[in-house]
Amino acid sequence: xxxxxxxxxxxxxxxxxxxxxxxxxxxxxxxxxxxxxxxxxxxxxxxxxxxxxxxxxxxxxxxxxxxxxxxxxxxxxxxxxxxxxxxxxxxxxxxxxxxxxxx
Numbered sequence: 001x002x003x004x005x006x007x008x009x010x011x012x013x014x015x016x017x018x019x020x021x022x023x024x025x026x027x028x029x030x031x032x033x034x035x036x037x038x039x040x041x042x043x044x045x046x047x048x049x050x051x052x053x054x055x056x057x058x059x060x061x062x063x064x065x066x067x068x069x070x071x072x073x074x075x076x077x078x079x080x081x082x083x084x085x086x087x088x089x090x091x092x093x094x095x096x097x098x099x100x101x102x103x
Contacts, residue, residue, distance in 0.1 A: 001101065002039060007062035009095035014044045017059070021045070031084050033080055037071035038064060060092075 011020055024043045032041045042063045046056035066072050075081060090097075 003066045004100045004102075005062075005064040005066060006098040006100060007064065008058040008060075008098070009062075009092040009097050010059045011091055013095040015091050017045075020060075021053070023087065023091065028084060028088065031080060032064070035072070035075040037075045039067050040065040048093045078099055 011017060011045045013022055029043060040063070044063070046059055047056070047062060049056055058078060076085065
């Protein structure tokens with residue numbers, strides 16, 4: 001059974017959204033999508049709350065469908081993924097990684 005990881009985050013103060021989005025499109029998305037343990041990976045920019053004028057509590061949402069959590073652990077320990085994770089931490093302010101499963 002696949003596990004979906006939902007990542008909620010805002011950018012750190014001073015980070016330009018276009019800089020983050022360029023990095024996400026050129027580095028994060030292609031690298032993570034190439035992992036054998038990952039079926040799908042998307043990065044979404046939030047646009048608001050349904051039925052409200054208030055902004056969403058998070059600027060970005062990542063959806064990561066993992067086919068094997070044990071394999072993901074091995075995949076993310078690679079030198080390449082360690083570099084990508086470190087770069088992500090330069091952009092994201094306290095990201096929340098939520099594990100989910102279908103019911």
